[in-house]
Amino acid sequence: MLSRYIFLVGTRYGISHRHSHLVSFISRLSTAGLIIGVGLLILVMSIMNGFDKELRENILGVMPQAAIYHRHAIEQPEQLIAELKKHPQVLAASPFVQLQGLLSHQKRVAPVNIFGIDAAQEHTTSKLPQFLPEGTLEKLASAEAAIIIGRGVAEKLNVQVADTISLIIPVEGNAAPKIKVVHVLEVLNTHTDIDNALALMAIDTAAELSGYPGQITGVRLKVDDLFAAPQVVRDIMQTLPADYYGSSWMRTHGGIYQSIHMSKNMVGMLLFLIIAIAAFNLVSTLIMVVVDKQGDIAILRTMGASTTEIMAIFMVQGGLIGLIGTSIGLVLGITLSYFVTPLVQLIERIFGVQYLQSDVYPITYLPSEIVAGDVAKVVITALLISFFVSLYPAWRASKIQPADALRYE
Structure with a gap:
């Protein structure tokens, strides 16, 4: 189990703004990338689920x-x-x-x-x-x-x-x-x-x-x-x-159904790549934090912290950033999924346009359905990616030797 000081130090490193300007900027950038990736992926999957539902319930509710x-x-x-x-x-x-x-x-x-x-x-x-x-x-x-x-x-x-x-x-x-x-x-x-x-x-x-x-x-x-x-x-x-x-x-309508699911899989894969890219930005953030905090790491080592505990501190930091980004992205994605249909309809009424024409698309409005299973997959995947990309920076931190780090302090 994590000792209390490991959790406190890791949390402080994760939410502290007392880094260099570059470290703080990259940290915010990686968090924003996670937020956008998770939010957009939940939104797009909800829209695709909406198309699937409309096909099953409306089109096939009228046609045989x-x-x-x-x-x-x-x-x-x-x-x-x-x-x-x-x-x-x-x-x-x-x-x-x-x-x-x-x-x-x-x-x-x-x-x-x-x-x-x-x-x-x-x-x-x-x-x-x-x-x-x-x-x-x-x-x-x-x-x-x-x-x-x-x-x-x-x-x-x-x-x-x-x-x-x-x-x-x-x-x-x-x-x-x-x-x-x-x-x-x-x-x-x-x-x-x-x-x-x-x-x-x-x-x-x-x-x-x-x-x-x-x-x-x-x-x-x-x-x-x-x-x-x-x-x-x-x-x-x-x-x-x-x-x-x-x-x-x-x-009669199997082609539409296959197209919807193929689009869902393709867009989902692309947006998962966005999450992966944002998570790898987390690697840069943590490595720069390791460089920025070499003195602190050396002091912790001289006070008796083991390599495992140093790794745990930076794993906590990476996990915290991933948790914050994923949580905000989750709220953003669910909110957008809930309001996307009336929002698009409002924009269509204001500007007198129709984005989905029935001679091109199977339905004439943008549907959305939030499926708990898809949301859970997105959240779990984002958290797992954040966890695994934190391993290398944490390992690098655990290899810092106190004498080398404190030589020029």
Whole structure:
């Protein structure tokens, strides 16, 4: 255990300003480097975790986690849904009709991915009701010529709620496309890229436009584990006839997820290097303190201090500087992570800009989620680096001979 005087001397060396100006400057510089490195790393990892959360909860809360399709149409969806629910990892299933089409208003045209949904069952597999006013899906089911469009689609067409637009559905072969006049029931705003191409209709209306009245395109699944979705689809496909095929979110949005995690790992590695560089500045600080305090070290040695105790004094000093820098960086990082989303939104409102465009990024705002495990990794890594880089200066201090140090005092 550290004796009391070792701790007191090491602490005094660590927080004292009675060094040369150069030593004090480098000491502050190494501490500031640790603060900035730890704070920025916590902030960036929180932002990346925010993107990951938004992908899982918002994008995959609206788009299917997994889906089973038929090459033409499914005639008896109730029987298929009952069969799919028997899989132990399937929590819920709901029918849908999927179409590709165009929306036209005046001289503007926007391509859309249309989903015909069952208002009575959609809430079991989707978070759509959370993004719409209460009762909207029920109004959609009862209105034959109604449609819900994403905010991006509404901006492209320059339409608002209650405006009338034309829906164009292409038909295979040389037949003329189907055209239906619909009115905008609501504008969907999920703050994600799906707002740029998503449209919702009543399932019966969409089935009429698909050419298979009373039938559906597929069944949407909600699974207990997102990452097990591909395996769940494979398991189900082994029990269904050859006309069926399946898909999971890994095929539609897996690239975004991989990009987020790759960016998180790359940025994390770069910022860990910043922490390492700041910690190695600590080596310079401690070596200069050793040179500055040679006389003090020699006196301690003549008073009976062992080499181990001299090493311990400078290890305490290095650990204290690392602890102070890491602690302040921890507070700074958590504070920035907590306020970064409203702060960026405030700046966007003041200057009338939008940093994240939905046609480039998967979401339209800067999210943040503080994960305790990531914060703990950053803090522990910074403290360990600070500890290990203190070993060499402490060893150098322990090798100072009293006679050589005091010869010219």
